[in-house]
Amino acid sequence: MFWSGAMWTPRFRHRADPSESNSTGMAGVMKGQAMTAVSNGSPLVTWHVDAPDEAPGWARRNCRELRAGVTEHGAVLVRGLKLRDSETFAAVSRALADELMPEREGFAHRDEAPGPVYSSSRWPDDQIMCMHHELSYAHEFPALLILGCLTAPNHGGCTAVADSSAVLDALPSAVVDRLETEGWLLTRNYGSTVGLPWAKAFGTSSRDEVERYCRAGGIEYEWRGDELRTRQRRPALIRHPVTGRRSWFNQISFLSEWSLDPDVRDYLLSVLGPDGLSFNTAWGNGEPFTADLVHMINEAYARATRREPWQAGDLLLVDNVRMAHNREAFEGDRQILLAFADPVRARLAEVI
Structure with missing residues (x-):
């Protein structure tokens, strides 16, 4: 096996036992609160709360139950928390997380606020952002995503989720076995005109700091004038850092050229060439993925997708390993904040 589950080292304390939360159910641990499922079989449940204006205090008091709910269901939506600004969201995030982490190796522009907390990725409003597990290509990734809605769009714009176990079950065993053996390869070009600049x-x-980061993370790097090209081989499946479940955890389809709009892909290839795309993915041995394979993965995500439209003040907690997430096309203003919580590190020395 290319990358064993034992290689992932959680740095957080929360290890809620699913059997404990199942004994009472979420309605039991949240007495006096309503709990409704988004749809039959949905992993996303909603807590309707009548919280006071002091949202961080509410989050601290209910942290254990919220974290148990995430362990049990994969994602929990809290409605009625009255999040109004980035300062309140940051305080709520700190109350729920053992540690917040900065984003490194981002693929799209974000605005950063103290916390650290971030805006959602800048992505065309009329285009869907495909399902992905945040920073699954990095040697340190968040176990938990915390999202807050300050302004809900007029239409669309859901942050939908998909249970990766359903995706794993839907894929042919030959594909899964090969990916589990080889892993997947990510190639990136950090440019000054197309894609995210490497400094951002x-x-x-500092080039020296970037090089140290790459060496520590098992990333091959090459400077091309003012631009940077990197390659990194990563596991497609890992063991969940809390439950130990075998988990589909990657961005094979999201960062593939075959997930681009066909017209955009053709234009970028004509301008940049096949080796100049901002990012692309391949089998662990470097063999390109086919369009059929990437589309099959995206279709598996689509069948597993659950969604709930945002309302202003909502808080969404997502288990980043168990659940992939996306951003759907929208109309109107949309302001979603994000915190990366409870970092998990890979012990790269054990790669075989």
């Missing part, structure tokens, strides 16, 4: 992605303008 790595949070530093």
Whole structure:
């Protein structure tokens, strides 16, 4: 096996036992609160709360129950928390997380606020952002995503989720076995005109610091004038850091050229060439993925997708390993904040 589950080292304390939460159910641990499922079989449940204006205090008091709910269901939506600004959201995030982490190796522009908390990725409003597990290509990724809605769009714009176990079950065993053996390869070009500049992605303008980061993370790097090209081989499946479940955890389809709009893909290839795309994925041995394979993965995500439209003040907690998430096309203003919580590190020395 290319990458064993034992390689992932959680740095957080929360290890809610699913059997404990199942004994009472979420309605039991949240006495006096309503709990409704979004749809039959949905992993996303909603807590309707009548919280006071002091949202961070409410989050601290209910942290254990919220985290148990995430362990049990994969994602929990809290409605009625009255999130109004980035300062309140940051305080709520700190109350729920053991540790917040900065984003490194980002693929799209975000605005950052103290916390650290981030805006949602800048992505064309009329285009869907495909399902993905946040930072699954990095050597440190968040176990938990915390999202807050300050402004809900007029139409669309859901942050939908999909249970990766359903995706794993839907894929042919031959594909899964090969990916489990080889892993997957991510190639990136950090450019000054197309894609995210390397200084923005790595949070530093020092080439020495970028090189140290790459060496520590098992990333091959090559400077091309003012631009940077990287390659990294990563596991397609890992063991969940809390439950130990075998989990589909990657961005094979999201970062593939075959998930681009066909007209956009053709234009970028004509301008940049096949080796100049901002990002692309392949089998672990470098063999390109086919369009059919990427489309099959995206279709598996689509069948497993559950969604609930945002309302202003909503808080969404997502188990980043168990659940993939996306961003759907929307109309109107949309302001969603994001915190990366409870980092998990890979012990790269054990790669075989």
